[in-house]
Amino acid sequence: MVNYISQSAASSLRLIRTDPTSVYIGVDSTNAYPSTGRPSVRLESKRTFQRGLFILDVAHMPAGCGTWPAFWTLGSSAGWPHAGEIDIIEGVNDATTNLMALHTTPGCAISGAGGSGNVISRNCDVNAAGQSPNQGCSISDARTTSYGTVLNSIGGGIFATEWNSAFIKVWFFPRGQAPADVFSSNPAPETWGTPAAVFQGACNIDEKFRDHRIIINTTFCGDWAGSVWAGSQCRTKASTCAEWVRNNPAAFREAYWRINSLKVWSQ
Amino acid sequence: MTYSQDIFIMKFLLSSLLLGRSVSAFYTVLAETYTPVDFFSKFNFYTVRPPLPSRASKFS
Numbered sequence: 001m002v003n004y005i006s007q008s009a010a011s012s013l014r015l016i017r018t019d020p021t022s023v024y025i026g027v028d029s030t031n032a033y034p035s036t037g038r039p040s041v042r043l044e045s046k047r048t049f050q051r052g053l054f055i056l057d058v059a060h061m062p063a064g065c066g067t068w069p070a071f072w073t074l075g076s077s078a079g080w081p082h083a084g085e086i087d088i089i090e091g092v093n094d095a096t097t098n099l100m101a102l103h104t105t106p107g108c109a110i111s112g113a114g115g116s117g118n119v120i121s122r123n124c125d126v127n128a129a130g131q132s133p134n135q136g137c138s139i140s141d142a143r144t145t146s147y148g149t150v151l152n153s154i155g156g157g158i159f160a161t162e163w164n165s166a167f168i169k170v171w172f173f174p175r176g177q178a179p180a181d182v183f184s185s186n187p188a189p190e191t192w193g194t195p196a197a198v199f200q201g202a203c204n205i206d207e208k209f210r211d212h213r214i215i216i217n218t219t220f221c222g223d224w225a226g227s228v229w230a231g232s233q234c235r236t237k238a239s240t241c242a243e244w245v246r247n248n249p250a251a252f253r254e255a256y257w258r259i260n261s262l263k264v265w266s267q
Numbered sequence: 268m269t270y271s272q273d274i275f276i277m278k279f280l281l282s283s284l285l286l287g288r289s290v291s292a293f294y295t296v297l298a299e300t301y302t303p304v305d306f307f308s309k310f311n312f313y314t315v316r317p318p319l320p321s322r323a324s325k326f327s
Contacts, residue, residue: 264298
């Protein structure tokens with residue numbers, strides 16, 4: 001359902017553009033695509049990272065039926081999931097809260113303690129018994145400001161991810177509520193209060209998460225957005241997710257990222 | 268206690284405090300920054316479909 005296009009093609013279609021204070025990363029919302037995928041963009045950082053503090057200032061994120069946007073990091077030194085995956089912003093369709101997750105090989109689980117979000121699953125192994133395939137360990141933010149149309153209505157916010165040898169934590173600060181030092185030259189997460197998600201437990205983080213690239217993408221339908229279509233309010237729009245994505249370009253006018261900045265800090 | 272001993276203890280306490288903060292969560296090195304000026308030049312545009320489960324790589 002998706003057709004990831006090159007930089008030159010994306011620029012020609014104006015799916016990517018910049019202004020003095022932000023970048024825009026969108027999808028085609030003009031044309032129907034009855035037989036090919038809807039054009040979109042998947043960015044992967046040229047640089048890789050091992051631990052650090054990742055601070056994303058996002059003003060708008062893709063939202064709406066058929067969408068599956070994600071801001072995440074993926075291990076580049078081995079095939080998935082042998083170098084791990086960290087999902088920082090992710091959701092599908094008309095979701096109202098952000099789902100944060102880790103995906104690993106066997107031998108990594110979290111206690112679920114310490115964060116304000118709702119723990120959905122504790123075993124980060126993508127093939128863990130008793131969990132959906134590829135589910136991993138996951139924590140849902142309890143606030144509707146953390147995702148989609150409500151996030152966009154407040155002007156977005158700050159997603160900060162601290163990844164070290166002991167834990168991976170994610171904070172979300174709605175627009176105007178971030179601590180001042182988030183934007184300073186010496187951010188100190190230890191002073192930021194309770195994170196939305198704390199991934200910590202029986203897991204060798206240095207072994208499971210290696211050489212990650214930052215990825216920003218918007219895809220459509222697929223294993224997640226497509227499979228839950230029938231159980232969502234989106235089912236009233238079309239019989240399948242694919243049908244909706246192919247034939248309703250105007251429905252994807254809100255399927256764009258607007259990012260003010262992204263900074264990666266190390267100690 | 269002499270003046271030099273005072274200074275030594277103060278330096279020790281200060282360095283311990285700073286070391287403690289840096290070990291726990293105190294970030295001072297900007298490893299990478301992505302701003303509107305250079306944002307897209309620091310990313311590759313990925314267009315290849317890998318042979319992976321679609322959710323794993325978020326392809327569809």
